[in-house]
Amino acid sequence: MGLAVRGVVLFIVMAIVQVSYAAVYKVGDSAAWTTLGTIDYRKWAATKNFQIGDTIIFEYNATFHNVMQVTHAMYKSCNTSSPIATFTTGNDSINITKQGHHFFFCGVPGHCQAGQKVDINVLVASAVAPTPSALASPTVPLSNVPAPSPNNAAPLIPLKGAFGMMDLAMPILSLAFSSYV
Numbered sequence: 001m002g003l004a005v006r007g008v009v010l011f012i013v014m015a016i017v018q019v020s021y022a023a024v025y026k027v028g029d030s031a032a033w034t035t036l037g038t039i040d041y042r043k044w045a046a047t048k049n050f051q052i053g054d055t056i057i058f059e060y061n062a063t064f065h066n067v068m069q070v071t072h073a074m075y076k077s078c079n080t081s082s083p084i085a086t087f088t089t090g091n092d093s094i095n096i097t098k099q100g101h102h103f104f105f106c107g108v109p110g111h112c113q114a115g116q117k118v119d120i121n122v123l124v125a126s127a128v129a130p131t132p133s134a135l136a137s138p139t140v141p142l143s144n145v146p147a148p149s150p151n152n153a154a155p156l157i158p159l160k161g162a163f164g165m166m167d168l169a170m171p172i173l174s175l176a177f178s179s180y181v
């Protein structure tokens with residue numbers, strides 16, 4: 001019995017750890033990538049904990065939309081003149097290999113202005129699975145960091161995610177261990 005419980009606990013812990021590895025996110029979920037309806041892509045992105053190794057999928061009708069990866073300045077002004085990359089298949093899968101902001105919008109005139117834009121903010125890799133590329137990234141000394149603005153507050157989110165998983169794990173673990181006593 002004790003051994004079985006231990007096995008179950010191990011399985012649960014491994015399942016939880018697995019969750020924090022690479023994930024696949026479809027932008028907009030079932031609504032996908034569109035100007036129809038009132039999808040708030042900022043809200044959509046805010047609920048995610050993007051990590052290096054994750055995959056972002058843009059699904060859309062390629063007749064009406066596309067995907068452009070752009071700089072922050074271009075993103076803010078919906079400037080389509082010189083995108084970093086353009087995707088047009090209607091089912092574009094983008095691998096996240098760097099931390100920081102990844103700005104995307106639809107390059108069809110008017111669509112970005114209508115809100116078809118998303119900022120994928122990839123946070124510092126979680127303590128569970130640090131990747132070599134994350135470790136190699138340059139770090140800024142604390143003294144050089146300007147006073148935090150609302151935009152800079154985002155990097156605190158991964159802690160919330162990690163604790164969220166702990167919240168989930170602890171009752172399960174304590175439940176499992178309580179059967180020993």
Ligand SMILES: [Cu+2]
Binds near residue numbers: 035066108
């Ligand atoms: Cu569009």
